[in-house]
Amino acid sequence: MAMTRQLRALALGVAAAAALQLAPVPAAAQTIDVMRSAGRGIERALRSQIGQALRPTLEVRNAYDDPPKAMAVAPDGSHLAVVTPDGRLRVFDLVEGTQVLGGRGSGFEAVAIGGAGRPVIVLRSDGGVVAAERWGTAPGQALRLSGRASAVAVSRSSAYVGMASGAVEIFDAVSLERRAGVPATGEAVTAIATDPAGDFALVGDEDGEIRVISETGWVGAVAGTSGDEITALVHVVGPLFAAGTEDGELAFIDASSAKVLLTWDGHDDEITGIVGLGNRIASADEDGEVRFWDGQGRAAAEVRSDWEGGVTGLGVVASAGLQRVVVAGPNDAIHLVDPQSARPLLSLFVTRNGWGAVDERGRFDGDAGALQDIAWRAGKLRLPVENLSARYFEPGLLVKHLTARAEFLTPAREAVSQRMFPPPVVAMDVVSEPGAAGQPIVLEIEAESGSAREISEIRLYHNGKRVPDAAIRDGGSSGRTRSVTATVAALPGENRLVAVARGWEDIDSVPVEEVVETPRSGAAQSLRITSVGIDRYAGRALRLNYAVADAKAVADQLARRGGAIFAGVDAELLLDKKASRKGIDDALGRLASTQASDVAVIFLAGHARTVGAEWYFLPRELSDLKNDGEVRRLGISGRALADALTGIPAQRVLLVVDACQSGAVLGSFESYGQRRALQELKNRTGVTVIAATRADQLAPEYQSLGHGLLTYVFLEGMRSGGGGLRADLAPRDGSLTAAELKAYVEARAPELAGELNARISEQQGPRGDFSQRVPVTPVGVVLGADFALAR
Structure with a gap:
């Protein structure tokens, strides 16, 4: 009888269905077979860490190799739109904390989003523009343009599309009917920012010029611009706007007088995003630096983190006096930052399979597709976040970090990244094999705690369904170890038996698995x-x-x-x-x-x-x-x-x-x-x-x-x-x-x-x-x- 033992580094959760399927034994098989795997190396690696406090780091599989291309936040903070590195559109509802549009279209380069979460205007790499008017439907009609588009912005009432020729097309933000147009200047539009009402916009170009353009097409020039390419523009407060350039210079602009009020050297690299924070602003560059400035251009704070990679987008969500800065790009993720402390609060990972969010304490939320990709890594131990569900699964996590009075359901007393004891190590043996279906399978299961705490629970699953406690006899505990004996009736065909132990902070172990095959039958279902x-x-x-x-x-x-x-x-x-x-x-x-x-x-x-x-x-x-x-x-x-x-x-x-x-x-x-x-x-x-x-x-x-x-x-x-x-x-x-x-x-x-x-x-x-x-x-x-x- 072939015997192997298999320890799989899996989460016993939404990812388990695909991971626990093995090729079935042909129906004609007439022997009882117990299969185990040869994962002794994994078991030894886990045992070597028993009792040691770990400082794990997050590992994300099936992640994109590059940061998001673009990001935009609705003016009312209701939605977040992201263009993934492969040019697809994702939209998140920031009131419900879920993804409401996933993987739409292709070839997108830039995005802008209007009030109440719509419309989303997406710029294609070929200069075409598509408007997605509502979630769940096909993208709306392409806007009729006079040339190749190069920048987009949407307010509550108007959509502004800048062209490579320097022309600007203005549309109604709801009906998408064309309102007005501004003639070409010969210099490509590189950045646009609207006032909250949408009555006018500031438009910057590759030659460093900035214009004030009303929604009816009136144009005025801003005096005192630097001459360097305008790479970012944002409304700050009242008539005040802020601009950033390719050489890292920042400026405050008074739109009512069309004058530059103040300029200063804010970054060493190209500025890739600016957001207004009342009387302050935050700016970011292509090297990943995020800095906060007061109304006089004085440095107030800087985000300190272990981020890698540049910033590709910057946004802000404000609700009931609470502000959060949204940063896209570093570590190929999207981050929420508290502007008061300049402290990162949460990372949102948009993977090829879905989305997942993890905060600074290790709480997590997401969909089934992505949560199987996100895990804590410490040496040879890879522990999917779902193994920490009992203490760290926090539905609505994204929303709660955007809400002043968040009600967290999980204790998360320990920050996972600062200290985590290894999960228990589990061993399981078939000590009595069935002669046929219906006869008992007897298993001995032993778990060794990864910390000073005792094993709180050992669970056994038979073909995915939990075995009742009545079928499990406690064999007692001795220090860090606990053993049980379980008896289950063999089913015809495959009997997949998975044992999991729960240890420190209710963290689930890496599952251990045995498979017992009996002759299949044609019993009616x-x-x-x-x-x-x-x-x-x-x-x-x-x-x-x-x-x-x-x-x-x-x-x-x-x-x-x-x-x-x-x-x-x-x-x-x-x-x-x-x-x-x-x-x-x-x-x-x-x-x-x-x-x-x-x-x-x-x-x-x-x-x-x-x-x-x-x-x-x-x-x-x-x-x-x-x-x-x-x-x-x-x-x-x-x-x-x-x-x-x-x-x-x-x-x-x-x-x-x-x-x-x-x-x-x-x-x-x-x-x-x-x-x-x-x-x-x-x-x-x-x-x-x-x-x-x-x-x-x-x-x-x-x-x-x-x-x-x-x-x-x-x-x-x-x-x-x-x-x-x-x-x-x-x-x-x-x-x-x-x-x-x-x-x-x-x-x-x-x-x-x-x-x-x-x-x-x-x-x-x-x-x-x-x-x-x-x-x-x-x-x-x-x-x-x-x-x-x-x-």
Whole structure:
């Protein structure tokens, strides 16, 4: 019998699905096989660091080799637009803390963004201009220009496009209709800055000249310019603007008198960005220096960091008196800096796979694509940030560093970069092998702590799903070591067993894995659906519009589509009165009759809340969403739900949560608490979780959907389109899996939210804002082997 042991440096989280798949043994195999890997070198490397405090550094894989080409912040601070090194457009919602437009287009070189997050005007490398008017739709029409564009700027009312000929074209910022034009000068426009209202702009060129141009086309020259190429311009306060040049000179300009008031040598290198900070400014150069200046041109502070590389863009976000400077370029990332202390607070990494943010204490947030790329590195140890989820996963991290009264959910008592003890080292052996499927696999698991603290927990996952504690017998602790014995029933085919231990600061170990193969069987598989929808809560103010319709539609669609895969489909609906606390508990209990080969889907639509560190799904008896005691007494906690899911015999379980947290009664950070709670639920159970915060039930745009946003997208993914089911994309093989549905929801839900936001804006008039934005925070996880749901 071939035997190998494999220790994989993986996060046991959203990245695990792809990492834990090995080639299956052919169905005809008739022997029992235990496979381990030969990763002794990794184990020795970890053991050599036991007890040693480490000072790790961040490592980002699949990162771009160059910094972002360009960056812009909306005047109202609502959105951040980034042009990646490969010329694609990414847009981030700075109110929700998520990416709302990812990887759009190609060949972009520069970007400008208007009020309320739109329009985004992107300059192509060939001098063409494209306007993306709303998130989730194709970019708008190309603006009709008189020549090759070289610079762009957008205010609340006007869009200014500078040309290589020196001409300037002026457009309405909403309708994109041409307003006026300014004749060519023969010197290319290199920088543009608008006043907040958009009534006029300052335009600089490659010959060092600066002009004042009104939105109607009036032109005035600024006296006293340096003659060096203008590389950066920004509005500061009132009529005051600031300019930077290619030789590092800075200047204050009075637009009302069209005169240069003050010049000074600010940098040794070309200035690549300037932002106004009330009566101060910040400037940056191509060597990566960021400096702060008072209104007299005197140095106030300088950012001190270990950044490498130049600055390619500078912006500022101001909210309720709090300012943050946004710096693009150093370390090929985007950074938030506190202008008062000149201290970096957070780094935003835009990778080829997605985005992730890590702050100065090691808290992190991001999407599934990027978080698998970001890890802490110390010598031979590479620990993905997701292994630190219990203490450092902070949903909404980007928003919280832009908010004066941020409510951090994670303790993060220790800054990871300053001190981290190694995670536990885990060893696992198969001590009793099954003779056939159904017989026991007995495992011995031992974990050694990487610090003076004892091992707090050892978790075992069988084909991705957590093994109940009842199947694990504690073998005791001795100093830094802890051992357990686990017994699981072998399934036909592959039995993938993964053990993880939790140590110092609740950091998860590098997983250790054993694979036991038994002969495959043709046992029939069934699909069990438990679908809960609650519109009629006891409290009339809490009543919803679409939860019942959602529960019915999901059960019906899964039953119809799953009929082509499963030998039997059983759907149980719990609507309104039936969705009491006892009714839901009993329905989850009935899933105990499932078989290991079955698939179970649990759908929950209704109200949910986080109280303290715990998340609760709320049954129909609830009368007061703001009453913490009632929520705790009646609600089904995340821990209770985790226990129920772990106890379900079915090895393949999908949990879908479309939970409403009404903006009328809850604080703005409630949805982040839900994201964190559901992430921890996934870690506890190993089941697939797809969830999103439902918008307020009174939001008018939902009338056009007839469903909650996540539910609508979930159902849309199972509809026919493009020669198959819409979400059947990776690969497009006619079989729709849980992982494909998760990916579809994550990509499509923010897009649809953008379309709905645009409709609201249109209903409010051509200059409407996004004050009624739809909060969408999808959390999708597939842990272990993927599984088919529909065909």
